[in-house]
Amino acid sequence: MDLEVLxxxxxxxxxxxxxxxxxxxxxxxxxLDTDQVAGVLDEYTGRLRNNYPFFHPRYAGQMLKPPHPAxxxxxxxxxxxxxxxxxxxGGPATAEMELEVIRALSDMFALRQPTLGHLTxxxxxxxxxxxxxxxxxxxGKSIAFSADAHYTHSRMCEVLGIATxxxxxxxxxxxxxxxxxxxxxxxxxxxVVATAGTTGQGMVDPIDEIVAACQEYGVRVHVDGxxxxxxxxxxxxxxxxxETRRNLRAISRADSVVVDPHKHGLQPYGCGAVxxxxxxxxxxxxxxxxxxxxxxxxxxxxxxxLECSRAGxxxxxxxxxxxxxxxxxxxxxxxxxxxxxxxxxxxxxLAESKLLSPVGEPDLDIxxxxxxxxxxxxxxxxxxxxxxxxxxxxxxxxxxxxxxxxPTRRVRFGKSPIRRDKTxxxxxxxxxxxxxxxxxxxxxxxxxxKLAAG
Ligand SMILES: *Cc1c(COP(=O)(O)O)cnc(C)c1O
Numbered sequence: 430m431d432l433e434v435l436x437x438x439x440x441x442x443x444x445x446x447x448x449x450x451x452x453x454x455x456x457x458x459x460x461l462d463t464d465q466v467a468g469v470l471d472e473y474t475g476r477l478r479n480n481y482p483f484f485h486p487r488y489a490g491q492m493l494k495p496p497h498p499a500x501x502x503x504x505x506x507x508x509x510x511x512x513x514x515x516x517x518x519g520g521p522a523t524a525e526m527e528l529e530v531i532r533a534l535s536d537m538f539a540l541r542q543p544t545l546g547h548l549t550x551x552x553x554x555x556x557x558x559x560x561x562x563x564x565x566x567x568x569g570k571s572i573a574f575s576a577d578a579h580y581t582h583s584r585m586c587e588v589l590g591i592a593t594x595x596x597x598x599x600x601x602x603x604x605x606x607x608x609x610x611x612x613x614x615x616x617x618x619x620x621v622v623a624t625a626g627t628t629g630q631g632m633v634d635p636i637d638e639i640v641a642a643c644q645e646y647g648v649r650v651h652v653d654g655x656x657x658x659x660x661x662x663x664x665x666x667x668x669x670x671x672e673t674r675r676n677l678r679a680i681s682r683a684d685s686v687v688v689d690p691h692k693h694g695l696q697p698y699g700c701g702a703v704x705x706x707x708x709x710x711x712x713x714x715x716x717x718x719x720x721x722x723x724x725x726x727x728x729x730x731x732x733x734x735l736e737c738s739r740a741g742x743x744x745x746x747x748x749x750x751x752x753x754x755x756x757x758x759x760x761x762x763x764x765x766x767x768x769x770x771x772x773x774x775x776x777x778x779l780a781e782s783k784l785l786s787p788v789g790e791p792d793l794d795i796x797x798x799x800x801x802x803x804x805x806x807x808x809x810x811x812x813x814x815x816x817x818x819x820x821x822x823x824x825x826x827x828x829x830x831x832x833x834x835x836p837t838r839r840v841r842f843g844k845s846p847i848r849r850d851k852t853x854x855x856x857x858x859x860x861x862x863x864x865x866x867x868x869x870x871x872x873x874x875x876x877x878x879k880l881a882a883g
Contacts, residue, residue: 432498439506481829486869487876489859490831492628492656496746497695503749504697504742512741514548515731523741524730526748534688535704537756538654538661539681545711546704547734548744552655552689555703557585558735559651559685560620562705564591565713566649567619573612574622575604577629579653582622594618600839601789602632609639613646620649620684625677626657629833629858630788631772631795633657635672637679649684655701657793658688660769662762668769673792690747693765693862695754700743767864768794775861778874784881785874788839788856797833799840799856800881806848807837811855817880818857828876833858 483493496504512520514527527548535544549555560582563572571592574582586593594612599605604623612618621643623634636652643650652658661677663669669677680686684706691700711733731737754760772794779787779798786801800813814832821828837854840847847854859873866873 430498432501435498435502436505439502440509443506443509484863486863486865487827487873488829488863489861489866489873490829492692492860492862494863496697497750497754499753500696500746500750504746507742507745508740510741512745514739514741514744515734515737516729519731520741523744523748527730527741527744530744530747530751531702531704533751533756534702535686538658538683538686538688538704539678540683540686540704540706541681543708544704544706545708545733546702547730548690548739548747549701549703549734550699550736550739550743552579552653552687552692552701553581553585554736555687555689555701556581556622556651556653556655557588558703559687559705560585560591560622561589561735562685562710562713563620563649563651564589566710570619571617572620572622573609573618575624575627575634577602577604577627577632578622578624579628579655582653592617596621602627602630602835602839603792604634604639606635606638606642610642613642613648616646618646618648620651622651622653623683624657625652625654625680626660626793626795628656629795629835630797631657631791631793631860633660633673633676633792636676636683640679640682650682651685651687652680652683653687654680655687655689656692658686659693659756659761660765660793662756662758662760663765663769666758666762666766668766668773670792694747694761695750695764696743696747699740700747764864765794767867768861771861771864771866771870772796774867775859775870775874778870782874782878784878786842788835794861795858796861797835797856797858798877799854801842802881804847805842807840807851807854810840810847811851813881814855814857817877820880821877826876828873828880830877831858831860832856 482488484495512523514520514524517524531546571594572586573594573596575596576598583593596609597605623636623639625633640650664674664678686704689701690696691698714733772791775796779785784802785798788797799810804810804813818830818832821830832855834853834855837849837852840854
């Protein structure tokens with residue numbers, strides 16, 4: 430169905446409901462002149478052209494793509510009403526939908542029911558909430574995460590006044606478990622953050638072993654699956670390595686999990702989620718707001734979240750999307766499978782290329798590679814990568830990539846490392862999070878090869 434038709438139908442149904450409350454006059458202060466609106470709209474859409482084409486498969490840069498039409502229609506319909514999911518009486522319908530999608534997300538990870546959880550406005554907010562609960566359960570203890578964990582973990586630990594312990598990553602970019610075990614033996618770690626899909630290279634930490642080690646030491650595990658969490662839907666598929674599948678399945682044994690529907694869940698920004706395996710952590714959320722709750726003594730989402738106002742439309746959009754593309758292998762899993770196949774295909778092309786080399790084996794759908802035709806040292810590779818990145822965007826047949834700084838020891842020509850005149854090397858990175866890219870990687874590869882050739 431056409432997006433314009435879908436949105437039109439959605440708004441029309443909301444207007445019908447509004448009509449049931451009787452006519453009233455809009456206040457003159459909000460009236461607008463039609464010509465003036467048209468002029469401003471022209472200017473506005475003109476300015477919006479100053480964007481990269483996130484929707485197009487030739488955009489293989491950052492984690493960006495437009496929401497699914499179902500999410501847009503669902504969002505627009507609820508936005509016309511503008512419910513606030515802070516409290517049940519701020520938006521009863523979308524608050525109920527939020528509880529339903531939270532249940533679906535925790536079932537996706539096979540967390541023991543009942544769990545406690547809610548949507549948030551982002552992965553960062555979802556993570557800070559999990560870290561805050563971690564601090565309250567183990568006050569005075571530190572939080573450990575890998576060198577490849579999202580940068581906001583150290584920032585949020587600073588906000589919360591929590592000591593941090595950085596665990597080195599191994600050569601592939603996953604948390605080094607023997608280094609973690611050494612940190613756990615010191616005895617001052619209260620919680621370990623494991624990443625399911627690092628933001629840089631999309632690597633899945635050895636969650637299975639991390640959970641086992643943490644259980645020995647009575648340490649909690651928080652899984653940051655903001656990017657890769659949805660890949661658990663491919664848990665039995667041949668497209669992921671047995672190791673990755675095992676580590677994604679191990680999320681079921683975590684104490685808390687974060688996943689971002691606004692990344693791989695086809696949603697517009699403003700939709701993260703945090704889930705807790707033990708619902709009794711709800712006791713940490715003290716609240717004494719005098720005016721928000723009055724129609725129900727059921728659970729209020731505002732009572733179990735750090736944020737106050739939150740778009741009910743975000744929950745509505747996710748609910749509508751998941752009704753159409755459910756959290757199954759055949760539903761949303763099809764989208765992820767296509768992204769993963771795109772990464773496998775590009776990886777094969779990179780491995781055969783004389784001009785480009787892959788940095789490592791990707792676990793999910795982010796490929797990293799570098800120009801290996803002439804450059805032999807870290808600084809030469811960095812310069813050549815930066816040049817491809819910039820030249821790619823120029824001209825009338827552009828390709829959009831991103832760059833990533835990685836430890837130089839990860840960058841190898843075949844089996845031998847490049848000359849390490851710098852500890853960090855800039856490489857190229859492509860996030861293949863659009864299923865359309867499955868049929869576009871040859872084009873992407875040829876385009877980048879041409880840029881690498883000079
Ligand atoms: C994107 C990301 C975050 C931050 O989430 P936002 O929604 O951007 O705030 C945290 N962790 C990981 C692994 C991510 O990829």
